[in-house]
Amino acid sequence: MTTMPDALPATRAQVPTPRPNLARRAGFVRDVIHIAGRSLRQARREPETLFPPIFVPVFFFAIFIGSLESIFGQAGIDEFRAFQLPVSIVIAVTGVTRAPSVVTDIMNGYFDRLLLSPVNRVALLLGMMVADLAIVAALTVPVLIMGALVGVQFTTGVLGMLAFVGVALAWSLAYVGILYAVALRTANPTVTAQTFLLFFPFVFLSTTIVPREEMTGWMDAVAGVNPLTYVYGALRSLITEGWSVTPLLHGFIAIVVVGVLAHTLAHLALRGRVSRARR
Amino acid sequence: MDPRTAVSPPPGGGLVAPAITASGLRRRFGSRWAVDGVDLCVPTGEIYGFLGPNGAGKSTTVRMLCALLTPSGGSATVAGHDVASDPVGVHLAIGAALQATAIDDKQTGLEHLELQGRLYGLRGPEIRRRIAELENLIELGDAVKRPAGTYSGGMKRRLDLALALIHNPGVLFLDEPTTGLDPVSRFALWDEVRRLNRESGTTVFLTTQYLEEADELAERVGIISDGKLVAEDTPDALKRRIGADMVVAHVDGDAESAAVGLRALPEVEGVDVVGSEITARVGDGPTAVTPVAVALANAGVPVQSLTLRRPTLDDVFLSVTGQRLAGDQAHAELATAGGAPR
Numbered sequence: 001m002t003t004m005p006d007a008l009p010a011t012r013a014q015v016p017t018p019r020p021n022l023a024r025r026a027g028f029v030r031d032v033i034h035i036a037g038r039s040l041r042q043a044r045r046e047p048e049t050l051f052p053p054i055f056v057p058v059f060f061f062a063i064f065i066g067s068l069e070s071i072f073g074q075a076g077i078d079e080f081r082a083f084q085l086p087v088s089i090v091i092a093v094t095g096v097t098r099a100p101s102v103v104t105d106i107m108n109g110y111f112d113r114l115l116l117s118p119v120n121r122v123a124l125l126l127g128m129m130v131a132d133l134a135i136v137a138a139l140t141v142p143v144l145i146m147g148a149l150v151g152v153q154f155t156t157g158v159l160g161m162l163a164f165v166g167v168a169l170a171w172s173l174a175y176v177g178i179l180y181a182v183a184l185r186t187a188n189p190t191v192t193a194q195t196f197l198l199f200f201p202f203v204f205l206s207t208t209i210v211p212r213e214e215m216t217g218w219m220d221a222v223a224g225v226n227p228l229t230y231v232y233g234a235l236r237s238l239i240t241e242g243w244s245v246t247p248l249l250h251g252f253i254a255i256v257v258v259g260v261l262a263h264t265l266a267h268l269a270l271r272g273r274v275s276r277a278r279r
Numbered sequence: 280m281d282p283r284t285a286v287s288p289p290p291g292g293g294l295v296a297p298a299i300t301a302s303g304l305r306r307r308f309g310s311r312w313a314v315d316g317v318d319l320c321v322p323t324g325e326i327y328g329f330l331g332p333n334g335a336g337k338s339t340t341v342r343m344l345c346a347l348l349t350p351s352g353g354s355a356t357v358a359g360h361d362v363a364s365d366p367v368g369v370h371l372a373i374g375a376a377l378q379a380t381a382i383d384d385k386q387t388g389l390e391h392l393e394l395q396g397r398l399y400g401l402r403g404p405e406i407r408r409r410i411a412e413l414e415n416l417i418e419l420g421d422a423v424k425r426p427a428g429t430y431s432g433g434m435k436r437r438l439d440l441a442l443a444l445i446h447n448p449g450v451l452f453l454d455e456p457t458t459g460l461d462p463v464s465r466f467a468l469w470d471e472v473r474r475l476n477r478e479s480g481t482t483v484f485l486t487t488q489y490l491e492e493a494d495e496l497a498e499r500v501g502i503i504s505d506g507k508l509v510a511e512d513t514p515d516a517l518k519r520r521i522g523a524d525m526v527v528a529h530v531d532g533d534a535e536s537a538a539v540g541l542r543a544l545p546e547v548e549g550v551d552v553v554g555s556e557i558t559a560r561v562g563d564g565p566t567a568v569t570p571v572a573v574a575l576a577n578a579g580v581p582v583q584s585l586t587l588r589r590p591t592l593d594d595v596f597l598s599v600t601g602q603r604l605a606g607d608q609a610h611a612e613l614a615t616a617g618g619a620p621r
Contacts, residue, residue, distance in 0.1 A: 019447050019479050019480075020447065021371070021372065021446060021447055021448055021449050022399065022400075022401055022405060022409070022446045022447050023371040023372070023399040023400060023446040023447075023448065024371070024399070024400035025367070025371070025400055026397060026398060026399070026400040027400075030397070030400075031398065034394060034397040034398060037394075038383075038386065038390070038394055041385070041386065041390060042383075042385045042386075045385050045426070046385070104383075105383065108379065108381070108382070108383070108384075109377060109379030109380065109381040109382075110381045110382065110383045112347060112377055112379070112381055113377075113381035113395075113442065114398070115347060116345060116347065116370055116373075116375050116377075117370060117395070117398040117399060118367055118370045118371050118398070118399065118400070119398045275349075
């Protein structure tokens with residue numbers, strides 16, 4: 001039973017004149033910039049998290065070239081290095097994200113601090129993704145240098161190389177939605193860390209190692225529905241084919257499909273997290 | 280409604296609108312009602328203490344009032360904004376330091392303050408001015424440029440409070456702000472809360488499980504137990520309700536049977552028994568202490584100690600809930616640190 005006090009003081013006679021509350025909404029763009037800035041500062045203080053996305057693409061590139069180039073040469077594929085460079089850039093940019101820091105924020109209460117502020121909820125997510133994109137853009141540089149060192153040349157020139165980076169960044173941005181969805185949905189560091197396993201079916205059930213023409217049966221069928229196959233197709237076309245509309249269009253559609261699905265999941269997870277906090 | 284006008288008194292002072300209201304506020308988790316029909320009315324400029332043990336519903340109430348948690352029933356407004364339908368209005372009007380110190384270990388203190396200011400729409404000069412104004416509270420010195428992961432618990436608490444104040448909110452929620460603090464930091468924070476309230480007219484809604492904290496800081500205290508507000512008034516009025524004096528006896532043996540004789544005494548207004556402790560609420564202690572001692576002797580129960588003292592909020596809590604609040608470790612820490620109950 002609730003005991004009400006005898007008299008509730010609805011008003012109070014004397015209070016000091018309050019100093020003005022300075023709070024106002026910063027605006028969507030500013031919110032995005034401020035959240036992105038914080039994420040970039042975090043990344044700068046955790047340089048060890050950038051080691052794998054620099055090392056792993058170089059490692060795979062070296063392994064694939066060293067062990068498979070002569071075999072593919074005998075099979076008539078004489079531009080295996082150009083064939084493999086897109087694999088390296090996809091490995092470099094996929095799954096590089098500050099999503100695990102969201103889990104930390106939720107666990108240590110800082111996420112509540114952000115939710116208590118008038119920051120736009122969508123800007124909260126988008127700001128972190130913008131930071132991811134900036135980091136990923138920097139990670140493409142070593143891959144491009146590596147490609148140049150082993151003699152890979154873009155038939156589309158410098159503009160094609162920029163488009164190559166653009167496609168990789170768009171793929172990265174699309175894919176990262178999955179990781180934010182998992183981080184926000186579970187708030188579990190172990191589950192979020194294991195999300196990198198999702199990348200394996202994407203990579204190895206596609207044209208990472210061999211082109212579709214060399215595939216048979218179920219592998220060809222699976223690669224045919226794997227969006228990464230078409231992302232590879234767009235990236236490879238920029239190196240070896242020139243400005244070819246069809247592979248670029250297919251790559252664009254694949255990225256949009258993954259992006260729409262992943263970001264829908266991420267925003268649903270964000271909405272769920274906010275309302276779960278409120279539910 | 281503009282939150283600034285909602286909390287501002289009319290020119291020249293006078294009557295002002297309540298900063299916080301709640302009517303039948305309820306919140307259920309599964310089958311359990313964590314908060315069960317709480318009514319509140321906190322006037323602008325008041326320090327309101329929300330006192331209760333762990334799990335009583337204090338933090339759940341605060342999260343609802345901060346528009347972080349949707350009520351299962353009832354309604355509440357903060358600075359004139361409905362917590363359910365206008366959460367952004369509430370967020371703009373309030374500052375809050377919740378139970379968990381919400382600090383990102385990777386950011387420096389300065390980065391925390393700057394980001395917090397930016398998220399509240401403050402520009403560079405405003406942020407720098409506010410940081411300078413909050414310097415005495417923050418007291419981090421050069422450490423303000425170090426990552427917060429290197430801070431002590433007290434430093435993090437002070438930074439957390441400064442973050443809650445960066446935009447100069449009219450209503451401040453402090454959810455157990457001194458838990459885990461050493462006595463010096465605790466008393467410093469009390470001073471800061473008083474100063475804020477005195478100089479800026481900030482309304483403070485303070486939850487605590489420390490009786491002394493409520494007694495020292497709060498103009499009015501609400502006692503919550505099992506999700507229900509069981510008593511509410513000024514600390515002195517609450518104490519007066521249970522009698523002018525307390526005669527406390529610690530006995531060996533059956534305290535309940537010893538209490539039977541006390542209840543029959545005309546000088547005794549009420550008796551509570553917790554373990555081996557018998558607390559008799561009396562109107563006039565010096566007059567009542569002898570009859571109480573005689574009654575205990577007649578009951579044949581050995582008396583270890585007999586003490587006459589003024590009522591505390593813990594006695595109030597005991598009288599309305601049948602349990603002592605002050606048995607926890609936190610209270611013991613505070614008591615030994617010198618924050619003795621009034």
